[in-house]
Amino acid sequence: MSLTKLISPLLTSRCKRLERYATEPEAMQRKVLKHLLDKASQTEWGVAHAYGKTLDYDGFVRQTPLNTYEELKGYIDRMRHGEKDILWPGSVKWYAKSSGTTNDKSKFIPVSNDCLVDTHYAGGTDSVACYLRDNPKSRFFDGRALILGGSHSPNYNLPHSLVGDLSAILIENINPIVNLVRVPKKSTALLSDFEIKRDRIAREAMTKDVTNLSGVPSWMLSVLNRVMELSGKQHLNDVWPNLEVFFHGGVAFTPYRKQYQRLITSPKMHYVETYNASEGFFGLQTDPTDSAMSLMIDYGVFYEFIPMDEFDQENPSVVPLWGVEPGRNYAMVISTTGGLWRYIIGDMIRFTQTKPYKFIITGRTKSFINAFGEELIVDNAEKGLAEACHQTGAEVLEYTAAPVFMDDQGKCRHQWVVEFSHAPSDLSEFARILDETLQQLNSDYEAKRYKDITLQRLELIKARPGVFNDWLKQKGKLGGQHKVPRLSNTRDIIEQVLALN
Helix, strand or coil: CCHHHHHHHHHHHHHHHHHHHHCCHHHHHHHHHHHHHHHHCCCHHHHHCCHHHCCCHHHHHHHCCCECHHHHHHHHHHHHCCCCCCCCCCCCCEEEEEECCCCCCEEEEEECHHHHHHHHHHHHHHHHHHHHHHCCCCCHHHCEEEECCCCEEECCCCCCCEEECHHHHHHHHCCHHHHCCEECCHHHHCCCCHHHHHHHHHHHHCCCCEEEEEECHHHHHHHHHHHHHHHCCCCHHHHCCCCCEEEECCCCCHHHHHHHHHHCCCCCCEEEEEEEECCEEEEECCCCCCCCEEECCCCCEEEEEEEHHHCCCCCCCCEEHHHCCCCCEEEEEEEECCCCCCEEEEEEEEEEECCCCEEEEEEECCEEECCCCCCEEHHHHHHHHHHHHHHHCCEEEEEEEEEECCCCCCCCEEEEEEEEEECCCCHHHHHHHHHHHHHHHCHHHHHHHHHHCCCCCCEEEECCCCHHHHHHHHCCCCCCCCCCCCECCCCHHHHHHHHHC
């Protein structure tokens, strides 16, 4: 009997509980909040904010301010130095290194044992449970899982305390049983030099019977291309005939979809989007026919949301899950079993429905272009590029965009640097379609483009192959979960890329 047939029934009860997301969302979230407050009531933060006396959501809001990383940084740094019972009970040994803030190169997100179990690993388990529910003929566990990870390093030289990519933390702490069905070996998975790691992963994995993939689409594609180089095969399913699913997240999959479909021609291949950030596992594509993800509401995360049209106000409205409206863009606020309290994570989402609550990621609160009132967000950019690719047959690998505030002719526009895996025959036509599609998607952009009065048509610069990898390498961010910032309101990033082009 196959291992998959033995394991699948063990996950059935979890799928039944997920059905309650449609009927009991508010009760589930209130239960999560009560658990968080009870657990943290004797911590320094909990005592200062009277969590032992807080009985409901309204009290929690009155006693707890909204926080960015800057507000919590001092507490987190004390935790990193070994102090206990600060933001969360006990000592926290693991810290997920994430992209920085205005003042710091990196953020260090506490990853407690509770957070590992009730959030990150819970999300991984649910990903597999839902997939097996929808694919009863799967042989998922009868082969190997190719899981990409980053690296970690000592944390202030404290014993057993480390900082690193979330993926490295997950691999380091994973149940040893999982290592029996995972590839590559741990020592390879945790290498810090991505170029060396890429080759070793490919060599270790290509001789195994890989059935499933997990990782960031851009970095996974790099590994898979190396597998193809070494194997000499035409398609990836010639190397791994039983490959059936890719769990992906970290960046939008749209720019990479055609490349994966060209690489993997098997009709049984599936793609499942997940939203697993350094701060927690928040979303999962639970329906293969719906690209929106379900918000995971019974993990160790309590959610709140700030309407984006109020985000820059001094006292914006903040609503719990049961107060959101479909169709509006919200900045996400979380409180977690990692000790983050009313933390503005920096991601922007839009709900497509409620009960169950499903959403799409529309961008970052700081990843947009609004230099002229156009309010261009990543969701617009991804859809615009997808349409331009569709009409021209091009394929985009990486990109970044920023405003040109005024050139020597007094002209203003958006400037895009795009690296293609398959370039269009006519760059000007690609730029025209992209520009017109953005106008169709975004009325503010359309208004600013009216008769070229405020904004001229966007400028497209074709990037040389590998320029974005070179930029990431220069920043010490090659591999792992690092990604290229898509949109920026300043020219800092795009100028650095152009200097390497």
